[in-house]
Amino acid sequence: MASKRLRILLTNDDGPPSGPKGPSPFVYPFARALVDAGHDVRVVVPSSQKSWIGKAYHIADKCTGVFYYPPVGSDDGTGGETRDLPRERSDGEMEWVLLNGTPGAFDPSLSVPIERRGGREC
Amino acid sequence: MLTLVPLRDSHLRLGRAAQPLCAQLVRPRHLGPQPRPQQLDRVRHVVRYRRRSHGRRHCASSPSPLLLPAQAPLPPFERPLTLPYLSPLPQSGANAIALSWGLMEGWKPPPQEFVEAATSVSRDVVERLYDVGWGEGDERVDVYTVNVPVRRLSSSIGC
Numbered sequence: 001m002a003s004k005r006l007r008i009l010l011t012n013d014d015g016p017p018s019g020p021k022g023p024s025p026f027v028y029p030f031a032r033a034l035v036d037a038g039h040d041v042r043v044v045v046p047s048s049q050k051s052w053i054g055k056a057y058h059i060a061d062k063c064t065g066v067f068y069y070p071p072v073g074s075d076d077g078t079g080g081e082t083r084d085l086p087r088e089r090s091d092g093e094m095e096w097v098l099l100n101g102t103p104g105a106f107d108p109s110l111s112v113p114i115e116r117r118g119g120r121e122c
Numbered sequence: 123m124l125t126l127v128p129l130r131d132s133h134l135r136l137g138r139a140a141q142p143l144c145a146q147l148v149r150p151r152h153l154g155p156q157p158r159p160q161q162l163d164r165v166r167h168v169v170r171y172r173r174r175s176h177g178r179r180h181c182a183s184s185p186s187p188l189l190l191p192a193q194a195p196l197p198p199f200e201r202p203l204t205l206p207y208l209s210p211l212p213q214s215g216a217n218a219i220a221l222s223w224g225l226m227e228g229w230k231p232p233p234q235e236f237v238e239a240a241t242s243v244s245r246d247v248v249e250r251l252y253d254v255g256w257g258e259g260d261e262r263v264d265v266y267t268v269n270v271p272v273r274r275l276s277s278s279i280g281c
Contacts, residue, residue, distance in 0.1 A: 004249075004252070006248070006249070006252055008248070009216075020231040020234075020237075021231050025231055025237070026223065026237065026240075029237050029238070029241050030240075030241045030244055030245075032241075033241040033242065033244075033245050034245055034248070037245055037249075
């Protein structure tokens with residue numbers, strides 16, 4: 001157990017948990033490890049794989065999302081419950097947000113390098 | 123691809139040998155106590171867009187932990203998520219770590235032992251960087267970019 005409980009927002013461009021043979025096998029075990037270490041982890045990922053277009057902005061698209069609850073005790077995080085509205089969580093249960101956009105649309109850490117370079121990607 | 127930007131000798135650095143499967147965040151004993159945030163170098167981004175589809179080195183994933191201050195307000199999730207919740211995001215100033223895993227052998231899916239080792243080391247990286255801090259003023263670092271190379275020590279492939 002970590003000495004300090006960190007509040008962590010975790011995101012990536014691989015999408016929701018897919019199991020080891022799918023496009024997103026890593027974000028769930030990493031999130032699980034952080035939660036098991038005692039940290040407060042919030043996960044926001046694309047609702048489908050957006051690898052290598054993570055900083056793309058779809059200006060005309062409406063960005064919506066759903067809440068996803070991976071099964072407690074799951075090895076790969078698949079097969080969880082999806083809801084339009086959040087619900088109470090049980091012990092050890094994670095709440096994820098799946099957005100139908102790219103990480104660039106909702107991750108402030110990705111927007112900083114673009115803005116610092118005068119609007120151009122490096 | 124975001125790649126590792128190593129910190130200088132006077133800082134934390136990623137070493138090779140401490141774990142059986144992958145690198146671990148280590149600090150050589152002769153360097154003394156941990157540096158203060160003001161002593162940190164500005165971390166530069168190295169962005170490579172070339173993708174190696176069949177090479178030995180891959181950027182496997184980019185889980186990006188973003189550390190939020192404890193008092194940071196969260197969106198009031200009382201109705202379905204739509205864009206108005208998500209628009210006021212630029213320049214949050216939140217401390218960020220761009221973390222990726224570099225599979226040095228094969229391709230997805232890696233052995234479960236690789237995933238377990240990478241998650242363990244990545245968790246240590248996040249906790250240690252939080253302790254080091256992001257600096258202040260001109261020494262402020264926007265984002266740490268860290269790649270965790272994952273390979274067997276018995277392999278002849280170098281990091």
